[in-house]
Amino acid sequence: MTHDTSREQQFEAQRGRLLTIAHRILGSYADAEDAVQEAWLRFARQDPASVDNPAGWLTTVIGRVCIDMLRARAARAEVPFGDGSPELVVADDVDGPEDSAVLADLVGIALLAVLGSLGPEERLVFVLHDMFAVPFSDIAGIVGKTTGATKMAASRARRKVRAAPTSPSALHEQRAVVDAFLQAVRDGDFDALLDVLAPDIKWEHHTARGVTVTVGAAEAVDAVRRGRRAKVTARRVLVNGTPGIAAWSSRGKPLGLMVCTVKDGRLSAISSITDPVRLATLALPEP
Structure with a gap:
């Protein structure tokens, strides 16, 4: 067996773990693949005699590659989570799930969004040490x-993660708030709508023309009142592991996605996406 073949086998044995680490840190599969490829290039150039522990050496390298990528993002003022163009995983939602493995998956997806609120060093330290x-x-x-x-x-990272609404009990509360919002919209009950909206709710509208922001419950109710004239089918879905809302036309064409943030039993923020180009990149459930 040649040294090159042996080195490639050593790397392939670690690839899955390295990709998982990079994805947790970077929050993007595309960026994680790039980081793993860079780790392979560095490993291939390294003198085999200088690497006593390939797993440990590669973990260190993937960490350094990821922290460099995070710092480069910060320098360019890129925000891969929350604002801008985050990766969104949209799935059907039901009143369960009771299966613990499914719940773990949902919490794991939601955790990616939480990690995006951490600074580069906090995120890397939390993922490498705690995970x-x-x-x-x-x-x-x-x-x-x-x-x-x-x-x-x-x-610091642990405090922020623990404060985030990623637990199963929080998921049930979020569902109830999103369902109350949907029911109030369907009924045209604007008093009930005001009850479910935080007074200072922030609503971001991502359209084909750009992003606009409105603040305040009254402004949100006005936006809902204008939108009720459209004939749409809307229902609750999961967006990155937390409840949101998807809407389709009468012919089943995706019209919008609402990413909802619940705090203290009310909707505190909504990010609605109606840009057809952006919607086309998302794997939305059937209406």
Whole structure:
């Protein structure tokens, strides 16, 4: 067996884990694939005699590649989660699921959005240490900080993650709020609509012409009142693991997707996407 063949086999044995790490850190499968490819190029150029532990060496490299990509995003003011053009996973939603494995998948998807709110170092430290048990001393070398500072970054990240609404109980509460919103819209009950909207709700409208933002419950009700004249079919779906709303025309053409944020039992933010080009990139359920 040649050294090149042996090295490729060593890398392939780690590829799946490296891709999972990169996806958790970067939040994008395309970027994760790029990071893994860069890790392979570095591994292929490395003197085999200098790598005693391929798994550990590759974990360090994928971490360094990912932190460089995150910092480059920050320098370009790119926001891959939440604002801008995040990756959205849309799926059917039912009042369950009772199956724990399905719930774990939903929480995992929602966690990606939460990780997007962390700073580059916080995100990398949290993923490597809390999800993949990489020692703080190793992570410190990746982010260029002391072990103590790395532990502090992990603590900050944990506090933010724990405060995020990703638990099954939070999912049930979010469903109830989204369902109440949908029912009020269908009934034309604007008093009930005001009850379910936070007074300072922020509503982003992503259209083919760009993005507009309205703030306030009264403005949101006006937007709903204007939209009720359209003949659409709307129902609750899961968007990145949390309840949202999808709408279709009478012929089954996707018309819009609403990403909903629930806080303290009310809708605190909505991001609605009606841009046909953007909608065409999403795998929406059938109406």
